[in-house]
Amino acid sequence: MSLKEKKDKSEKLSPSSLLNRFTSKKETKEPIKQEFDSEKVDFPFKTDSNNEHSAFEDFFLRVKKACADTNLAENVDLISTPQISDALQKLTGFNGVIPLLKPLNGQKVFGKVFTASTKELDWGTSVKAIDSASKGQVIFIFVEGNDNAVWGELTSKTALMKGISGTIIHGACRDLGALKKMNYPVFSTNIVPNAGKPLLEGQINTEINLDGIIVNPGDYILGDECGVVLIPQDIFEDVINVLWEIKNSEKEIISQISKGRSLLEILGMD
Known part of the structure; x- marks a missing residue:
């Protein structure tokens, strides 16, 4: 296998590319929205039907609050470096990681x-x-x-x-x-x-x-x-927007895995 073929293969199997593939397939599935609105879904936040903000706006505001709060106990699972790295990679082509730390x-x-x-x-x-x-x-x-x-x-x-x-x-x-x-x-x-x-x-x-x-x-x-x-700082909201998409995609992937589906099948790799 040539270096170019190896590179093409690795790019196809990157976390971002797999999530992109899954996201593009799930966009037509209405049940995702219904599942997200359910109080039974264990997502990083709860929606309020009386709130004027959209679900993403609620999520973004909570991320901003966590950023200014020295106590992350209530928001420890809100965002992670792997998810942010995937979002940055998808948005900019650079993963944002500062090595060795x-x-x-x-x-x-x-x-x-x-x-x-x-x-x-x-x-x-x-x-x-x-x-x-x-x-x-x-x-x-x-x-x-x-x-x-x-x-x-x-x-x-x-x-x-x-x-x-x-x-x-x-x-x-x-x-x-x-x-x-x-x-x-x-x-x-x-x-x-x-x-x-x-x-x-x-x-x-x-x-x-x-x-x-x-x-x-x-x-x-x-x-x-x-x-x-x-x-x-100039792309912060864009990154959080992509993060939101990734978290929703991962949420449904995990849900389908729990139902016994193969990850190869879910991601269309079979």
Whole structure:
């Protein structure tokens, strides 16, 4: 098999292409709407017959609320990085994933980005970012170097007290034992025991370029157990619109699987 044939085959079997195939088939099926309106459906939200908003508008408003809320307990299943990644891929051709970032304490974070960039020996810029960020924002720190921590227990406690939603460090963090006991989401690319100095030599609230991935202040960021995905602010509503379609498609796929149908048959791959 040639490289081109392999590429064509892989594209046909991508999650987005399979969902597109299923979605195009289901658009003519009226029962999907009826099932969604039922109170028995375990969907991420409940519709209100007296509400003037459409079902999507209700969903979008709840996503926006979750973005500004530091407590995601009620909305933990509302969106996920795999679904957002599929939506971004379908909409833009780019999956939005920021590589190498993983959760340190198993918690989920969602919010608008406040950026900081510094070098690994300077944890002072991280403290400055805490003072400058607003409640509900997610601090994203890009670090030149990966061998010295710019974040840890004290910074996490300070950020938590201020109402910041979480911290994502493209660099090293420490104090993992303490972070696992805190209700404050932290993500990083490395864990070390050592730190540098409070030099305050970095920058805050500026554009960050991660090998072509542009992170701007005000962009939306989502982190969960699978990793971290960035949503550019200028296409946020479009992405959530595609996410809505994906969740509805997945909902019916799961429903048909529970009825004994083959996934190959459902997706038209047989």
